[in-house]
Amino acid sequence: MTRSLHLSNVRLADGQRVAVSVVDGRIEALGAHVAAPRDAHIEDGGGALLLPGFVEGHTHLDKSNWGRPWYRNEVGPLLTDRIGNEREWRRASGHDAAAQSLALSRAFVAAGTTRLRTHVDIDTDARLRHLEGVLATRQTMRDTLDVQIVAFPQSGMLIRPGTVELLGDALAQGADVLGALDPALIDGDPVASLDATFALAQRYRKPIDIHLHEPGEIGAFTLKLLLDRVEAMSMQGQVVISHGFCLGALPERERDVLLDRIARLHVALLTSAPPSCTVPPLKLCRDKGITMFGGNDGVRDTWTPYGVPDMLERAMLIGMRYDLRRDDDLMIAFDCVSEAAARGCGFADYGLHVGARADLVLVDAESVAHAVVARPKRKLVVANGRIVARDGALLS
The missing domain is CATH 2.30.40.10 (Urease, subunit C, domain 1)
Known part of the structure; x- marks a missing residue:
């Protein structure tokens, strides 16, 4: 009809x-x-x-505690503290990725989001349980919310034997994108970690979205290795670098060499515009032709008490982080959660x-x-x- x-x-x-x-x-x-x-x-x-x-370019539907009682956050300051704490809390509490991802998805839609990319934890403890929950949510919301799923090794990949195989299973069972995480500081071997990631992506013919929190020179080293593989494997236009904190901390000359290469290889950048971390330079990236877009990251989970499923608020936070005050500059902030986000994630007909x-x-x-x-x-x-x-x- x-x-x-x-x-x-x-x-x-x-x-x-x-x-x-x-x-x-x-x-x-x-x-x-x-x-x-x-x-x-x-x-x-x-x-x-x-x-x-609106387009949510980077969130974690499966982790959220949206609509549930307040989670008392007493976790340590390190990235590894947060990873371990979350894994144990989810196991002990019986956290239900299906119910929580559905609740948060519905809240996103009510606030105007119709396309969304979510990273879903794949690890040797939960295996594919969280993925199964988010797949169920995607099916329930299929006529309303276009959901891309990233198979994400939150606890590391090489340091937890069996994770590579689980990521392959996740891609075979419906994940759209292969995720990765800090190959140097988490996996401890950026060459082997990136080799494994790109081999998986090639085998399953999937794009890549990598969390790169690594700072300064460590991050720059990892980024160079990643760009080498994008070029060698002809994956131009198929890779997103999420966070990319190192790009906000490098000397201008070194940074600009990397940005020029990112632009040439059509690698996209994602930022949640966090106030406490360095961030890639938004306007310079746009001037160089780099697609840079926005996302919430976590929303009310064990990592952070912050975040709401409202992409206009995320656009406002991007504007505040980048000191966007003029009306035309605020149009840039909105572009980060609309056209640029659709382009960066590959959402068609937007x-x-x-x-x-x-x-x-x-x-x-x-x-x-x-x-x-x-x-x-x-x-x-x-x-x-x-x-x-x-x-x-x-x-x-």
């Missing part, structure tokens, strides 16, 4: 008043003089600002144009900059051509 929707009296970012016609989940027409399709559901936007559905999947958000805001700063309640959320949320609440 043909499904059609007509949104009238809405405004684009440039202020133009338009209508949008949606048929079978796609934007069929968008403009100032668009007639409603026959038998369409007609919705008056009331002059609201029309935005594309945006406000004819033929795109109809993922739309209406907010009462004067401009995109105003929406980022004020983060108004989502007046309407359309996912895959269907109204799924109104006034900040899911309809089902």
Whole structure:
């Protein structure tokens, strides 16, 4: 059956008043003089600002404690402290990745997110249990939220024998992307770790998204090794570097050599714009043609008490971290959770144009900059051509 929707009296970012016609989940027409399709559901936007559905470029649905009682965080300061604490807590508490990923996914959709990339822990304790939970959530949300799953070795790969095989199983069973983590500081052997990662990616024909927290020169060394493999294995456009803290701490000359190579190999960068870490230079990366986008990272888990499933808030935090104050600069912050994020993750048919999947958000805001700063309640959320949320609440 043909499904059609007509949104009238809405405004684009440039202020133009338009209508949008949606048929079978796609934007069929968008403009100032668009007639409603026959038998369409007609919705008056009331002059609201029309935005594309938001994109969460990096989160961990399987870890979240969203909607559950407060988790008292008493973990030590080291990365390894957090990894070990989380693994033990999840085991002892019976943390349910299926229930928690579903709760957080629904909250993301209510706030306007329609595309999402999540990293899911694969390790020799839980094996594929967390993946199975998130696969169930993806199936439940399939008509509303486009979910990419990254098979992520949170506890390390080479230091936990059997993890490589489990990652392969995860890719075979439905994970879309191969994850990796700090090959030098966690696995202790960046050459062997990266060799294993790229061999797996080649075997299963999957892209790579690597967490690179390694600082300064250690991070730069790992990054060079990674870029060598991208080039040697012709994986241009198939790799994302998440966090990339070293790129915010290196001397300019060394940093710019790396950024030029990242641009040439079409490697994308992800930032959560953390206030306590160095970050890659956003505007310089964009000037060099690098796709740099945003994500929450963890939301209310054992790693952090912070985070909410609202990509307008993440855009605001990106703006604050990078001192983006002008309206045109705040458009950059929004791009990090919309067009750039879709491009970096490889989500197809995205945006406000004819033929795109109809993922739309209406907010009462004067401009995109105003929406980022004020983060108004989502007046309407359309996912895959269907109204799924109104006034900040899911309809089902």
